[in-house]
Amino acid sequence: MAFQAPMRLPLGLVRARLTTAAARPFFAVPTTTTPLCGRRQYSSEPAPPPLLQKMRTDLKTAMRAKEVARLAVLRSVLSATLNASKTGTPISTDAQLVALLRKTARASRDAVEEFRTAGREDLVEKEQAQIDILEQYTADSGVQEVTADELRTIVAGVRGGEATNGKAQMGNVMKKLLGPGGPLEGKDVEKAELAKIVKEVVG
Numbered sequence: 599m600a601f602q603a604p605m606r607l608p609l610g611l612v613r614a615r616l617t618t619a620a621a622r623p624f625f626a627v628p629t630t631t632t633p634l635c636g637r638r639q640y641s642s643e644p645a646p647p648p649l650l651q652k653m654r655t656d657l658k659t660a661m662r663a664k665e666v667a668r669l670a671v672l673r674s675v676l677s678a679t680l681n682a683s684k685t686g687t688p689i690s691t692d693a694q695l696v697a698l699l700r701k702t703a704r705a706s707r708d709a710v711e712e713f714r715t716a717g718r719e720d721l722v723e724k725e726q727a728q729i730d731i732l733e734q735y736t737a738d739s740g741v742q743e744v745t746a747d748e749l750r751t752i753v754a755g756v757r758g759g760e761a762t763n764g765k766a767q768m769g770n771v772m773k774k775l776l777g778p779g780g781p782l783e784g785k786d787v788e789k790a791e792l793a794k795i796v797k798e799v800v801g
Contacts, residue, residue: 674702692739743785753775754799757800
């Protein structure tokens with residue numbers, strides 16, 4: 599095999615390459631302003647209410663234990679809270695969540711009556727099991743339920759000093775009742791029922 603001598607570059611080309619290499623920095627400096635390491639992000643969203651946190655934890659437990667009735671209840675309620683979070687009235691307190699639980703239980707009671715009329719005892723038992731679970735969460739929530747008679751007494755106490763204009767007076771009374779520091783703040787109150795009582799007392 600014939601020996602091949604190494605190819606020699608012209609002297610001018612060698613000098614040009616050495617000059618370019620010398621001008622090149624030893625390491626590249628990042629041109630972006632983004633830090634190399636991740637920056638911790640702090641969310642400004644408020645923490646979910648304690649009862650909602652408990653229900654999320656219970657969902658995982660129910661999935662492992664394969665509790666069909668509890669799974670159905672928790673999935674339904676958590677789906678409703680997720681939908682509410684995308685609106686202007688998200689569920690941000692235990693009282694609001696309890697109101698949702700009571701509304702869901704009322705719908706299940708209506709379904710029980712329909713299924714019983716239709717002779718579907720299997721569906722009656724299913725709905726009743728879900729009602730029991732809903733009532734259990736409501737009872738354990740610590741949210742105080744206010745009776746209709748108690749509402750009338752509270753509304754009568756707040757009514758004093760308000761204007762005699764019907765709608766304006768009703769609006770002012772509702773704000774005082776449910777607003778920060780109001781006597782019904784954080785309590786389990788059905789707004790439709792409260793508005794009806796306020797109308798009776800104010801009217």
